[in-house]
Amino acid sequence: MLSNLPFSYLFFLMMIFGTVFSVSSMHWLGIWVGLEMNLIGFLPILVYKKGMLDSEAAVKYFIIQAIGSSFLVFGSLIMYNISFSWEVLSLVSSKYFYVSVLFIISSLLMKMGVFPFHFWFPSVMSSLPWLSCLLLVTWQKLAPVFLIGVMMEISNMLWLTVLVCVMSCGSAFVGGVGGMNQSQVRGLLAYSSIGHMGWIVFAVCQSYHSMKVYFFIYVIISLCLFLVLWYLDVSLMVDLGNSVGGLLADFSVIVLLLSLGGLPPLLGFIGKWNVFMESMNSSMSMFVFFLVLGSVMSLFYYLGLFFVFVLKVFGKISSKLFKGLGFSKLILFMNFFGGWFLIMFDVFEFI
Structure with missing residues (x-):
């Protein structure tokens, strides 16, 4: 059982705190840090049975989340290069801004497993x-x-x-x-x-x-x-x-x-x-x-x-x-x- 895993409650608290920190942050770096904290807390829960399939699913999940986080950081860096601000509400009408929004939306859809970034989700979930x-x-x-909703509301x-x-x-x-x-x-x-x-x-x-x-x-x-x-x-x-x-x-x-x-x-x-x-x-x-x-x-x-x-x-x-x-x-x-x-x-x- 999960209660036999050392520091299991700490991992749960880190996963919950990462999500709350991400949705309550007004800066892209804070959002990225919250998502990474959530990932660090969730990965040990994936492998608590210490099986081969669990480890394989955890590695796949980690790689996909890392790619999604890199897209998020890249899109936020483009936005910072335009507006010189890490705030979510700092929007500038520019062709580079459209590229940054596209990268950020793609990263969030990839993290959720939405089409066309759904290919990893069934194989990961079948092994957990x-x-x-x-x-x-x-x-x-x-x-x-929540972050997709924020992006849809402020971009319009x-x-x-x-x-x-x-x-x-x-x-x-x-x-x-x-x-x-x-x-x-x-x-x-x-x-x-x-x-x-x-x-x-x-x-x-x-x-x-x-x-x-x-x-x-x-x-x-x-x-x-x-x-x-x-x-x-x-x-x-x-x-x-x-x-x-x-x-x-x-x-x-x-x-x-x-x-x-x-x-x-x-x-x-x-x-x-x-x-x-x-x-x-x-x-x-x-x-x-x-x-x-x-x-x-x-x-x-x-x-x-x-x-x-x-x-x-x-x-x-x-x-x-x-x-x-x-x-x-x-x-x-x-x-x-x-x-x-x-x-x-x-x-x-x-x-």
Whole structure:
């Protein structure tokens, strides 16, 4: 367990303090320092099981975060070269300023694993324990999402809004397509997180209120889902229905997955509906179609899992109910000789 890790509470405090320091700083150097403190506190949590897969995932995560931090520093240096200030609000209309904003937005999207920087997220998450996966899809997204919102608010540039909306639509589409090819629970949740990050980033472009509501709902559903999966210790989707937790725990996993997909009237549908209604009054409403398309594809896969689970449970119940009654023999008899009985009835009726 994580409590056996030396200085585990210190790592948690450093991770939390790094995020808080980053979102409360008004200088780009302070933001960068906060993100690095968060990274230093999170890396030991990734490798607390001391396994080969955990170490590999930690190295991949460290490399991606280092590249994202270098993009952030490079973009902030360009901005400092223009305005001679490290403050976030120091904006100057210049072609170099557009380049700096592009580097900073790319760094934040890379840290979150949003399209087109999503390639590292499924491989990292597939190798982590449940606690690390929970922190990766919830807490580690908080600072980049907030900073993207700040950049969108203070820049107020149409081309940047369109670019972020295109990336969010691509993220939702990749999350829907990638989840359909997954049989592992962690890989499925990784692509689900990529799709939800697309919705959250798109919500940032619309209003802070819709983003906060969606992010809060996503954190609640993810917390419940990962706690149940941590209890069941299920690695493959085919194991649902045969786990040690019983049918009720397995059914709760399926319902939580449907809620993540946005099936009405579950909780996950409320966040999507809120973003949908907020976007109807903006000029970016045309991008909602691609977001909904990605959600429909992910929901198609979740509904398939639901029906497979229901059929598996029904098979168990029916086998216990009709055991010893010759029910299978009756089914075979009806299929072999039922047609002949119908033919004979038709002949007698004709006579």
